[in-house]
Amino acid sequence: xxxxxxxxxxxxxxxxxxxxxxxxxxxxxxxxxxxxxxxxxxxxxxxxxxxxxxxxxxxxxxxxxxxxxxxxxxxxxxxxxxxxxxxxxxxxxxxxxxxxxxxxxxxxxxxxxxxxxxxxxxxxxxxxxxxxxxxxxxxxxxxxxxxxxxxxxxxxxxxxxxxxxxxxxxxxxxxxxxxxxxxxxxxxxxxxxxxxxxxxxxxxxxxxxxxxxxxxxxxxxxxxxxxxxxxxxxxxxxxxxxxxxxxxxxxxxxxxxxxxxxxxxxxxxxxxxxxxxxxxxxxxxxxxxxxxxxxxxxxxxxxxxxxxxxxxxxxxxxxxxxxxxxxxxxxxxxxxxxxxxxxxxxxxxxxxxxxxxxxxxxxxxxxxxxxxxxxxxxxxxxxxxxxxxxxxxxxxxxx
Amino acid sequence: xxxxxxxxxxxxxxxxxxxxxxxxxxxxxxxxxxxxxxxxxxxxxxxxxxxxxxxxxxxxxxxxxxxxxxxxxxxxxxxxxxxxxxxxxxxxxxxxxxxxxxxxxxxxxxxxxxxxxxxxxxxxxxxxxxxxxxxxxxxxxxxxxxxxxxxxxxxxxxxxxxxxxxxxxxxxxxxxxxxxxxxxxxxxxxxxxxxxxxxxxxxxxxxxxxxxxxxxxxxxxxxxx
Numbered sequence: 001x002x003x004x005x006x007x008x009x010x011x012x013x014x015x016x017x018x019x020x021x022x023x024x025x026x027x028x029x030x031x032x033x034x035x036x037x038x039x040x041x042x043x044x045x046x047x048x049x050x051x052x053x054x055x056x057x058x059x060x061x062x063x064x065x066x067x068x069x070x071x072x073x074x075x076x077x078x079x080x081x082x083x084x085x086x087x088x089x090x091x092x093x094x095x096x097x098x099x100x101x102x103x104x105x106x107x108x109x110x111x112x113x114x115x116x117x118x119x120x121x122x123x124x125x126x127x128x129x130x131x132x133x134x135x136x137x138x139x140x141x142x143x144x145x146x147x148x149x150x151x152x153x154x155x156x157x158x159x160x161x162x163x164x165x166x167x168x169x170x171x172x173x174x175x176x177x178x179x180x181x182x183x184x185x186x187x188x189x190x191x192x193x194x195x196x197x198x199x200x201x202x203x204x205x206x207x208x209x210x211x212x213x214x215x216x217x218x219x220x221x222x223x224x225x226x227x228x229x230x231x232x233x234x235x236x237x238x239x240x241x242x243x244x245x246x247x248x249x250x251x252x253x254x255x256x257x258x259x260x261x262x263x264x265x266x267x268x269x270x271x272x273x274x275x276x277x278x279x280x281x282x283x284x285x286x287x288x289x290x291x292x293x294x295x296x297x298x299x300x301x302x303x304x305x306x307x308x309x310x311x312x313x314x315x316x317x318x319x320x321x322x323x324x325x326x327x328x329x330x331x332x333x334x335x336x337x338x339x340x341x342x343x344x345x346x347x348x349x350x351x352x353x354x355x356x357x358x359x360x361x362x363x364x365x366x367x368x369x370x371x372x373x374x375x376x377x378x379x380x381x382x383x384x385x386x387x388x389x390x391x392x393x394x395x396x397x398x399x
Numbered sequence: 400x401x402x403x404x405x406x407x408x409x410x411x412x413x414x415x416x417x418x419x420x421x422x423x424x425x426x427x428x429x430x431x432x433x434x435x436x437x438x439x440x441x442x443x444x445x446x447x448x449x450x451x452x453x454x455x456x457x458x459x460x461x462x463x464x465x466x467x468x469x470x471x472x473x474x475x476x477x478x479x480x481x482x483x484x485x486x487x488x489x490x491x492x493x494x495x496x497x498x499x500x501x502x503x504x505x506x507x508x509x510x511x512x513x514x515x516x517x518x519x520x521x522x523x524x525x526x527x528x529x530x531x532x533x534x535x536x537x538x539x540x541x542x543x544x545x546x547x548x549x550x551x552x553x554x555x556x557x558x559x560x561x562x563x564x565x566x567x568x569x570x571x572x573x574x575x576x577x578x579x580x581x582x583x584x585x586x587x588x589x590x591x592x593x594x595x596x597x598x599x600x601x602x603x604x605x606x607x608x609x610x611x612x613x614x615x616x617x618x619x620x621x622x623x624x
Contacts, residue, residue, distance in 0.1 A: 005511050012499050303495045306456055307509040307556065308484020310477050392483075393457040396495065 010321035013293070014328075024289040025329040028376065031279030032333025032368050033340060036360060038275050040341035041348075042268045043359035049260060052187065052354065055131055056253045057224050058094075060231050062087070062217040062238070063249045076247055078213035083238050087219060090237060092230045094222050097124040098214040100205055106198065107171040108160045115155055117172060117198045119205020128218065132190035137166040138181035146204050150181035154195040172198065173208045187354045219250075227252035279371075282329065283379040290322050290383035301387050302395025311388040318384035319377055326376020330369040334360075337368075402465075403564060403595045404430040404453055409462035411448055411618075422448045424618040425462065432563070435587070435596040437606040440615035446599045447568055449615065453597065454487050454566045455479040467563065484512050488557030492569040494549040496541040496556070502548075503528065503537040506555040513560050527555035531585065547578030554585065565589065567598040571605060583608060 014021045065075040079098070088096050101118040122141045133140075141150045149170070156164045156179075164170060168179050177200070186194040206212045221230050231250040238248040294301070301314055341358035349356045411423040422445045430436055438446045451457040452464055455471055463472040466486050471479060489495075496505045506524035515523070528534050531551040541549050550570065557565055565586065571579035583605055590596045598605065606612050614621045 004517070016499050299495075300497055303497060304508075305480065306454070306483065306489050306495070308480055308512045308560065310480040310512070312477070313480075313512055391457075393451050396456065396491075 006317050006320040007324065009317060010324045013297075013321055014325060017293070020289060020292075021325060024285050024325050025332055027282040027285030028279070028326050028329025028372055029282075029333035029336055031275070031282040032330050032372050033337035034275035034278045035272055035371075036334055036337025036364065036368050037341040037344065037358075038271045039268060039364050040338065040358045040360045041344050042264055042271065043361070044341070044345050044356045045348075046261065046264045047359060048349075048354050048356040050257050052132075052190075053253055053257055053260075058221050058227075058253075060219040060221060060227060060234065060250050060252045062219055062234055063251075064215070064238075064247060065249060066246060067249055067251070075215075076244070077242065078215055079217060079238065080214070080241070081212075083241055084214060084217065086237050086241065087217060087234055090230065090233050092221050092223060092226050092233075093219055095220040097121060097128070097218040097220075098202070099216045099218060100202070100209065100211075100213065101197070101215050102209050102211075104173050104209065106155075106159075108164055108168070109162050111160050111162075113159050115159060115172075115198055116196055117200060117205060117209065119200050119202045119209070121202055124218075125199060129190065129194065132186055132194065134184040134186075136182045136184045138179070141180055141199060141201060143201060143203075145180060145201060147175075147177050148180040149177040150183070150199040151179055152183050152195040152197045152199075153185040155198055156182045159196075170198075172200075173210075175208050177204075185353065187352065224254065227254050231255070279375060282326075283375050286322055286325055286376050286379040287383060289325065290318060290380050291386070293321070294318065294383045294387040297387075298390065298395050298398040301390055302392055302398060305390070305392035306396050314390075315384045315388035318387050319380050322376045322380025322384065323373050324376075326372045326379075327369065329376070330372025333372065334365050334368060338365075401432050402429055403432040403434070403467060404428070404597070405465040406449075406452070407463045407465070409449070409452060409464060410460050411445070411452065411457070412460045422618050423452070423459070426618075426620055428613070428620060430595065430597065432595055433590070433593045435590045435608070435610045436598070437609035437612045438597065438599045438615060439601070439606055439612060440621075444615040445618040446615045450566055450568055450597065450599050453564075454489055455482045456489075480512075484509060484560055484562075486562050486564055488560070488562040488565045490550070490553050490557050490565065490567040490570040492572040494541070494546070494553045494573070496549055496552055498541050501538050501540055502533060502544065502552045505541070505552055506559055509556060509559045523559065524555070527558055528552070531555050545578075546574055547581065550574055550578065550582055551585075554582070558589075564595045564597065567596070567600075569599055569601065571600070571602060579605075 063073065064077045064079055065073055067073055084096055084098050087093060097120065099118060099120045101116055103114045104117050105112055106115040122143055126140050141148050151164060164179055166179055166182060169176050170179065183194055185191070200208065219234065221227060231252045234250040235248045239245055304314060338358065338360050341360065345356050345358040406426050406428045409423055409426040413420045413422055426449060438449065440446045448457065452459055459472065463470055465471070466482055469482065471482055474482065497508065500508065503521065503524050506527055507520040510520040510523065525534065525537065528537050531554060533548060533551055536544060536548060541552070544552065571582060574582065586596055587608060598609065600606055
């Protein structure tokens with residue numbers, strides 16, 4: 001009945017008190033902006049990570065141990081030649097790359113430090129990490145580099161007092177190696193693999209580590225849709241070989257992505273929960289503004305009642321005003337939140353060397369504006385009711 | 400002539416802390432359709448309270464007010480609001496216009512609550528302002544109008560929903576003599592067309608124009624002329 005007029009009136013009243021209205025908008029806008037930017041950055045981060053993981057979608061990593069949530073990885077042993085052969089024979093498996101790694105003592109210019117050494121087939125290595133590796137200097141190790149090694153960024157620049165340069169000699173477990181390649185700092189996803197590691201060929205790793213135990217297998221499969229099934233086959237087969245239930249952990253990238261998704265979901269829920277506090281503060285702002293408005297307009301409310309407004313008419317007018325304030329606040333918050341998210345993502349992308357976009361989906365934008373309106377109307381309920389319940393004679397006499 | 404307003408044993412008592420102050424004491428009054436009644440009396444005699452009861456702005460402590468046959472004591476807030484917008488037009492001493500709205504919007508405002516379409520409201524408001532000679536002031540805010548102009552806007556607003564009764568609480572109290580006279584002339588013309596007028600006033604000249612004068616003293620109807 002008085003819908004459109006209510007909006008016009010609310011607009012007039014908001015305009016009438018510019019400064020106060022602006023501050024109230026800001027109260028809501030900050031809350032909404034906090035929520036929007038956190039969600040946008042969260043989505044962006046998730047997108048960036050899954051984007052990098054997609055190239056590994058046809059991969060299952062197999063480890064002789066257990067991933068225990070909260071504790072990390074507990075190694076239960078190592079794989080044997082027989083395990084590798086058995087995995088190769090499982091249907092759907094395209095290729096198996098055995099990797100060995102171990103923490104050993106490394107010496108450079110008289111300084112000794114424990115460093116992770118990884119042994120792998122150089123061709124496999126190149127195939128796996130091609131997309132992630134950027135060389136600072138030098139090249140990939142090759143099969144005939146028996147005494148050559150490739151080192152990650154941290155090994156070259158952070159572990160030892162002196163930076164290690166190309167063609168420098170380092171001593172791994174008492175045997176000398178020449179550095180043939182030094183890597184740039186890796187992007188977030190690959191950084192834990194590449195930055196702290198010295199890469200050797202399988203042959204020299206076996207010699208220098210004094211063992212041929214395989215500490216991990218990377219398995220390529222033919223059909224991504226069957227990843228879960230093949231991972232289960234692998235676990236079953238190796239567990240049988242070692243006669244130990246739960247010895248093997250075979251994890252497909254899709255299940256890893258799922259896990260990452262869950263983790264992000266939890267982080268986002270927590271962050272949005274925290275950001276909601278800002279919104280609650282905004283609510284109090286609206287309630288305060290509306291209460292003041294009701295007080296100031298007591299006389300006006302009296303006049304409206306004297307000329308025939310019902311309690312419901314008055315309530316409606318004040319609720320529309322509260323809703324309008326929060327709608328404008330919500331729109332401002334959306335814009336502000338998007339700008340903040342873009343800024344955060346630009347800085348974060350530059351720091352982490354990955355493409356992390358700020359993602360504001362229409363659902364999130366519209367949803368947050370709806371939340372803003374809801375919040376405004378709820379905060380306006382009490383003041384509006386107060387206005388509606390005023391006695392007409394007392395209100396009209398009020399000066 | 401049929402009865403427009405009837406009060407039966409109308410009583411109002413205000414409570415000030417522990418003390419009860421009677422403002423109206425068993426007032427029995429009948430006002431016919433098309434009558435022009437002036438209510439006189441000293442300050443605190445209860446004349447404004449009586450007017451507010453008739454206008455459904457205040458609830459009686461006991462007794463009833465019948466407006467055009469409806470017993471208003473049985474009505475809830477919504478029912479009383481309906482009486483106010485359909486049967487009553489109020490004119491106050493302080494004009495009581497809404498200061499954020501223009502003259503035109505003030506006049507159109509009561510029609511919003513009766514559900515008149517926007518264009519119709521504007522049309523009627525313009526017509527009323529025209530009758531009162533204020534058409535060229537339609538876009539002005541109340542603060543840009545003189546007292547006489549504001550009171551004429553208030554009259555136009557009171558007439559917006561075509562109520563059968565106009566209640567005036569010292570409507571000329573804040574006007575100069577000339578503006579007051581213009582206003583009373585207009586109200587008298589309305590009365591000639593059948594509008595029921597009830598005016599609370601101190602001014603004997605205005606009272607002299609009424610068909611009937613009621614004097615209030617200490618909450619009681621004292622004498623009638």
